[in-house]
Amino acid sequence: MASYFDLKGTTIDSFKIGKGGPTLNRSGSNIIKLNNTEQLLTEANLHPGYLPNKWYTDTILFDAFTASANTSTTNTVSYYPFQIFRPVNIVRFSFNQTVSTATALFRFGIYSNNPSTFLPQTLIASSAEITLSGIGDKGFDTTTTLTPGWYWKALNQTSGTGSFSSETGYPAVSYYVGSSTFGIATSNIVYGYRNDLTYTNATLPTTAVINDLTEITGVHPIMFFKTAS
Structure with missing residues (x-):
């Protein structure tokens, strides 16, 4: 039987079902692999941040x-x-x-x-x-x-x-x-x-x-x- 997981209104973007099971992603979220680890694609992954007076x-x-x-x-x-x-x-x-x-x-x-x-x-x-x-x-x-x-x-x-x-x-x-x-x-x-x-x-x-x-x-x-x- 299929199940429906509603992530709307939460801060959860993805979660894994069971050990070694599939990962469910919020619709529209992006997952990238950095350093052999799956991570949510955010601005934090793409730039270290702008330092002051630079x-x-x-x-x-x-x-x-x-x-x-x-x-x-x-x-x-x-x-x-x-x-x-x-x-x-x-x-x-x-x-x-x-x-x-x-x-x-x-x-x-x-x-x-x-x-x-x-x-x-x-x-x-x-x-x-x-x-x-x-x-x-x-x-x-x-x-x-x-x-x-x-x-x-x-x-x-x-x-x-x-x-x-x-x-x-x-x-x-x-x-x-x-x-x-x-x-x-x-x-x-x-x-x-x-x-x-x-x-x-x-x-x-x-x-x-x-x-x-x-x-x-x-x-x-x-x-x-x-x-x-």
Whole structure:
């Protein structure tokens, strides 16, 4: 006779029936094997935690810092996904500018993720206008708390060309965003999406502009963030 175990409203995600018997899992839970031991898949398994007053990259999915001037284009907004695995209090978001461009201006921000579409949704934090003259840290101070989940960094640029430390060949992001075209060429490796958006020196729109998205291939700018003390 079949039995029904209702785990709703409990903190139990799985349990084993009898010695050597089957393991029953809560619907929607994920079990992974770490160090030869089955464990529930949680953010604690995927990141050791963000220490205070430290700089972190927003992704592990890159193999080198490569300068690229193709992370954004004039009067468009470029969206790139990233994931947070533990709750974190952030005091600064930045990109690394590799080539000084005296006339270039840009702004960037962080959007929440729409889980139904895996697209950017609502603005969480945004810079004002940033000049790209000089090299190094190009970012903005903030007081932002992010909880585990997916987010989108968004870059909006005026005239001139920025050059940010980026990933330009590692294809792992396509695992999450997919591609409309089959193939393994760099032109088929999708890192994010781009939409027309006229640059202004104000902050980014409250709701992400996604009415006419095109795929961004071949480049993924690495964002840095600093944790609170």
